[in-house]
Amino acid sequence: MINKRIQSLQKELVAKNIGVYIIPTADYHGSEYISDFFKVRQYMSGFTGSAGTLLVTKTKAYLFADGRYFLQAEAELKGSNIELIKMGLAGMPTLSELIQKELGEGENIGFDAALISTRQARELEKIAKAKAGRVVSEDLVAKIWQDRPSLPKGKLWILEKQYSGESTKSKIKRLRSKMREKHCSNHIISSLCDIAWLLNLRGSDVECTPVFLAYLVLMGRHCTLFVDRTKLTIEVKRYLAGNGVEVEDYTSAQDYCSQLRGTTLIDPNNLNYAIYRVLTSKKVEAQYPSVLMRAIKNKTEIKNIKEAHIKDAVAMCKFMYWLKTNIGKQEMSELSVQDYLYQLRAEQKDYVGPSFGTICAYKEHAALMHYSSSEKTNVALKPEGLLLIDSGGHYLQGTTDITRTFALGKLSAEEKMHFTTVVEAVINLASTQFLKGCRGINLDVLCREPFWKLGMDYKCGTGHGVGYLLSVHEGPQSFRWQPIPGIESAVLEPGMVTTDEPGIYLGGKYGIRIENELLCKEILTNADGTFLGFEDITYVPIDLDAIDKTYLSAPNIAYLNNYHKQVYRLISPYLNEEEKKFLKTYTRAI
Known part of the structure; x- marks a missing residue:
């Protein structure tokens, strides 16, 4: 079954002149733990570990796993034609090194840009350019995974101040202060934990992690949450309005970000490349200030x-x-x-x-x-x-x-x-x-x-x-x-x-x-x-x-x-x- 899926993907690579295709363990938000909809690497490789990257070429397939998963990956890859790359061991190539080795002259590097961080995409662009190719963004697994689960629909709920210790208004005020220190008029947050922390909201979109799929854009006077509106109860809608948070559809975040003006604070280690590449505003790159604030x-x-x-x-x-x-x-x-x-x-x-x-x-x-x-x-x-x-x-x-x-x-x-x-x-x-x-x-x-x-x-x-x-x-x-x-x-x-x-x-x-x-x-x-x-x-x-x-x-x-x-x-x-x-x-x- 796994070999058949890999072969189906390899046919697409040949047809589209893609020399290597990268499937990370990721969602659109750079999360470590992901909902079932995003478990593409697991579906294509059979490896069930919570971390790892699948690299597929026109004729081969490799799974990169770290030391936590060496024994598990060896057991779960048995019967497949996927080669295990034990990350960190002497003689084992890094992902970049193997891509450079496998990528032919004039071939392209493929991936779903919404699943790749901006920092990683830039590295891949350099590798492709050196081989006279380019990066190509397309979700090629969508055609193969016919019974893919849908995106989760769990309701959001409010974490009261007696537990959070700080109001949402206070957190937003502190975060805006950090933006001013960096001379930024906009701040795009795609990290689910940072959004949940900032808004004192929790959800159930990721198993064992009470967060919800969303993007957030903070400006000097506006704060906009991009989320599936069906997840919002009347109580949560009132709560958001009371904290000055506007709501837009989850799927409209990319278009909204493309229209930002001024200077935008982003974290290239977290923001996905699909959003980054549509930004036309000036950018300041740094770790989200909220990461340290919530830590x-x-x-x-x-x-x-x-x-x-x-x-x-x-x-x-x-x-x-x-x-x-x-x-x-x-x-x-x-x-x-x-x-x-x-x-x-x-x-x-x-x-x-x-x-x-x-x-x-x-x-x-x-x-x-x-x-x-x-x-x-x-x-x-x-x-x-x-x-x-x-x-x-x-x-x-x-x-x-x-x-x-x-x-x-x-x-x-x-x-x-x-x-x-x-x-x-x-x-x-x-x-x-x-x-x-x-x-x-x-x-x-x-x-x-x-x-x-x-x-x-x-x-x-x-x-x-x-x-x-x-x-x-x-x-x-x-x-x-x-x-x-x-x-x-x-x-x-x-x-x-x-x-x-x-x-x-x-x-x-x-x-x-x-x-x-x-x-x-x-x-x-x-x-x-x-x-x-x-x-x-x-x-x-x-x-x-x-x-x-x-x-x-x-x-x-x-x-x-x-x-x-x-x-x-x-x-x-x-x-x-x-x-x-x-x-x-x-x-x-x-």
């Missing part, structure tokens, strides 16, 4: 986020009690325990939904960083080995993301050593103190050092920002040791919430990851400057059954004991007596 949580958001983490921890601690006391006594599988955890979260007050698809991975499945259990891959759990669960929830009070790896029985010395190495790494980062002005790229080595000493590494970043009832993956800050081309590493600021999630992944054996969320805060100021640190706001025990404390430093043992003391203090009041006894055992000092 720095206000006092109300911080208070709420901590409350959300307590709710989430109650569900997780109840789950841990149930799992550890019933393993081997009743039938369990990856899917059944995953469903039980969903149920426990749903019982919490103000729960909105999962913040991403749960990764529930037993034994060797956990070596796949982003494994997703299905009826086809589901396995029974036994009182042995390691179970990794990466999960999270959206609450009105915020968004959570947590990973715990549980020992389901007696572990080998190697498993305990590796588990404890991960714990050491997590605490190294969580307990650090650093000078203001540092970026995640300056701190990432704190997590990696224990692995590098063993001659090991994990092929992904160490942590990402977390949105407030938005995407569970948020910038601009992150923890990683390698820079991302075209994206500046952000300075860490008080109020930012970032995950701390190192891991070990041994193909065919097991995977171990522990993930907590860290709130950046100011620690002290003296003659040498202002020093920042982190407050751990995830309140769930790290499984002591899997720890060999000989691999933990003395300061990190003290940190773990204090952390567990805090977990018991905050969470035990919400548990029954049996659960409290269990929690006391798993938060004991070691």
